Amino acid sequence: MNIHEFQSKQLFMQYGIPVPDGKPADNAEHAVDVIKQLGGDGWVVKAQVHAGGRGKAGGVKLAKNSDEAAGYTEDMIGRRLITQQTDAAGLPVNQVLIERTYPIARELYLSLLIDRSSERLIFIASAAGGMDIETVAHETPERIRAIKINPITGLQAHQCRTLGYCLGLKGAQHKMLANIMQGMYRLFLEKDASQIEINPLIITETGELMALDAKINFDDNALALHPDIQAMKDPTQEDARENEAQQFGLNYITLDGNIGCMVNGAGLAMATMDLVKLKGGKPSNFLDVGGGTNVEKVCEAFKLILSDTNAKAVLVNIFGGIVKCDVIAQGILEAIKQVHVTIPVVVRLEGTNVDEGRELLSNTGLNLYASEDLSHAAEKVVALAGGAV
C-alpha cells in the first residue's frame, strides 16, 4: 500500500527524522491559513498524489506569498496530475502539502528497501539526489552506494559513517545522518514497510539534514497488524476496479488488452494469460476468483470484466476441484443473465462433474461456447475478440 507524502512525513516525525514545517490543505482559503500558522518567508505547494515525478509535471510550486500559494492550490486541487510515474489518465489531486522552504545547499538520495537476492534490508545512498535514481544508476553507477544490514546485529554506527563519507558529509552531519538512518530502520521494521525513499534528502545552507520528500510503501500482507497505517489508505489514488474487486475477495488487475479472463487460482490465471498471448491475443485483465466460487462472485467478476469497455470477449477457465463443475456452470449461466453479458464467452471447465457442467452450457441460446480443451478455448476467444493483435 502507498500513502501520501504528508502522511509519510508524519511518520518520519514520529521516528525523529527531520522534515520541513508543513501542513496539508484542501482549498485556497485553507492554504492561506496554513501559511499564517507556519510563518516564514517562502513556501512550497506540493500536489499530494501516489506518484513521484511531480516536480517536472508542475505538481511542486514555490510561492513567495500567501496569494501565490492560494493560486497554486486552486490550480492543483480538483485536477488530475500526470507524471512519468502515472498512466496517461494521471491521479486526482484532492489536497496539497504546504511547507516552509529552506535554502538548499545540496540534494542527496537515501532509501531503505528489501534486497531479495541477499534477503537483507539495504540502504541505498547517492550524492546525486533530486533526480530520477534509475537514471543515476544507469548512467553513473559509481555514484550510488549500497549497504546491507545484517538482521542479527541490526544497523551499525560504522555503516552510517561509511554512507556519510560517501555523501561527503562533515562534522555534526554524520550524527544527523545516523539518526535519520536509525529512524528509517526502526520505522521499516515496526510498521512493516517494503520501501522508504527520501529523494531529495537535503543539506540546508546552514548545514542541517532534512527529508524534503518522503515516499513509503507498506507490505499489504502485514496491514492487518497496523490499523494506523490502514487508516491512511486513499482509494481515490487506486484503480477503482481493483478496489471493488478487493471488496468481493477477488484478485483483479487491469491490463490493456481486449480479452477478459476469469480463472480460479492465480497460477492457472497466469498460465491462461500466457496461452492467450501465445495464440496472438492480449488479456484486458488478470482475475483470480479464488476457491469456493459461487454465483455472487462470478456475477461480480463479470461486472468487473465488462466495466472495461476494451473487453471484446471473455475466457472463463475454471478447474472444479472443491467446487463441482455443474455448480460453476450454473453460476456462469446465472451471472450471464443477471449481468446481461452480450459479448461472447468461451468457457473451459475441467474437474469434478465436468460432463454435467458441459451439458448445462450447451444449447443455451446465449453467446456462449463450451470448450473441452484449453488450447482450443484460447484460440476461439482470440478469434471472437477480432483476431490476433
Ligand code: GDP
Ligand atoms: P517529486 O518530483 O514528486 O519527487 O517531488 P519532490 O518533493 O522531490 O520535489 C521535486 C523537486 O522540487 C525537489 O528535488 C526540489 O528540487 C524541489 N523542491 C521541493 N521542495 C522544495 C523546497 O522546499 N524548496 C526548494 N527550493 N525546492 C524544493
Ligand code: MN
Ligand atoms: Mn522526490
